[in-house]
Amino acid sequence: MxxxxxxxxxxxxxxxxLASSVAKVYTTEVKTAIQKLGRPPKMVAFLANNDPAAKLYADWTAKACTDTGVDFELRQVDKEDLEDAVFQTNDDKSVDGIMIYFPVFGNRQDQYLQQIVSPAKDVEGLSHMYIQNLYHNVRYLNAENTKKSILPCTxxxxxxxxxxxxxxxxxxxxxxxxxxxxxxxxxxxxxxxxxxxxxxxxxxxxxxxxxxxxxxxxxxxxxxxxxxxxxxxxxxxxxxxxxxxxxxxxxxxxxxxxxxxxxxxxxxxxxxxxxxxxxxxxxxxxxxxxxxxxxxVTVMMLMRNLLRLAENGSSN
Missing domain, CATH: 3.40.50.720 (NAD(P)-binding Rossmann-like Domain)
Structure with missing residues (x-):
């Protein structure tokens, strides 16, 4: 030879x-879980930058939501208005999950923005509570092991x-x-x-x-x-x-x-x-x-996390 x-x-x-091949497995899983939930979970995403990669991620998210039956709303806001917009959405009972496309300011202020999203709606799993659970290998939020902790999507x-x-x-x-x-x-x-x-x-x-x-x-x-x-x-x-x-x-x-x-x-x-x-x-x-x-696959993990949040909320 x-x-x-x-x-x-x-x-x-x-x-x-290809990531698309892996994502198909979770598309089916999410569709089944939504049927069991009995309603389409709602996710609101904030785009406050002109980053092409962030826009591409937003487009992928929108398509994945359409494919799986998730109610998705992309809100484009000025970065100076983002903080108030997130706080208002935290209080909106019709919203199950919130995400922000980063970078926004490109500095430590972005870390602050990650933490103002309510943990009950943090689909990206970036709140201190979820990060601490990850590092200490804590997989549930309650002693009964009925509410799963959220992991960062990527x-x-x-x-x-x-x-x-x-x-x-x-x-x-x-x-x-x-x-x-x-x-x-x-x-x-x-x-x-x-x-x-x-x-x-x-x-x-x-x-x-x-x-x-x-x-x-x-x-x-x-x-x-x-x-x-x-x-x-x-x-x-x-x-x-x-x-x-x-x-x-x-x-x-x-x-x-x-x-x-x-x-x-x-x-x-x-x-x-x-x-x-x-x-x-x-x-x-x-x-x-x-x-x-x-x-x-990262986008499909967003869908799974959204369902976890909706399920955790419905069990309150």
Missing amino acids: SAQVAVNAVTSACKTV PLALVKILEYIGVYNMMLPYGNRLYGKTITIVNRSEIVGRPLAALLANDGAVVYSFDIDTVQKFTRGEGIRLRSHRVTDIHCTLEEATKMSDVVITGVPSEKYKFPVEYLKDGVICVNFSTAKNFEISVKDKASLYVPSVGK
């Missing part, structure tokens, strides 16, 4: 998994994608389904990278988390911290971590950044959640599965 034929054989073994979407492609071992109990897996994440943002690392570690994975300057290792907690994960600052190169990893996940928001494909081991699973393409096409020479984007 020639070298070129060998390369082609390896390349053909890589399967590209980290949740990545978990569901990993479940869909078989990274999770569904034969094992919750908390162990990533046992034996090593995962590298190139992104430690507070919105996606850090919570994702925590979620994966809580399920039993060893996670190497990279940002611009530092590397952290996330592992499942032990002893009195058994319920939550443990984080350790370590000295490790991206190449060293990647050589050990069964899964590599990237989320660098720059078209200039390309993950070094030569670091990947044969048969690795690669997932990119950045709007930029962090992997060159040559990733298929190494990967067994490649997921180039996650946006449409």
Whole structure:
């Protein structure tokens, strides 16, 4: 076999998994849940910027709502009026969920805006209560375990994608389904990278988390911290971590950044959640599965979160 034929054989073994294929599974789930709820849940989304990516996300959200039967209303407001608009919608009993398309101001004021959305209507799972629950692996809001906590949409979407492609071992109990897996994440943002690392570690994975300057290792907690994960600052190169990893996940928001494909081991699973393409096409020479984007699954997680909020509210 020639070298070129060998390369082609390896390349053909890589399967590209589209976010739209994964999203279809949850479209059916959401439709069924809405029928059980007995009414279309209502979501109000606020767009207070001119960011093309935010507008695209809004368009995807609107389409997903139409496809599943969710009552969706996009409100375009001036950023200076957004705070008052959110407070008014918090008090509107006809609204089940609220989301804001970020960035708005592009600074710490955006963090404040995340926190003024009522937790009872926070479809993005960004309130302090939900974030604390995530990091401490608390899955319910009440002692009876009837009200589920809300998880941030993009980290949740990545978990569901990993479940869909078989990274999770569904034969094992919750908390162990990533046992034996090593995962590298190139992104430690507070919105996606850090919570994702925590979620994966809580399920039993060893996670190497990279940002611009530092590397952290996330592992499942032990002893009195058994319920939550443990984080350790370590000295490790991206190449060293990647050589050990069964899964590599990237989320660098720059078209200039390309993950070094030569670091990947044969048969690795690669997932990119950045709007930029962090992997060159040559990733298929190494990967067994490649997921180039996650946006449409993220939108379906919004739908699932909206239903959780509506169900939690109806059980009051």
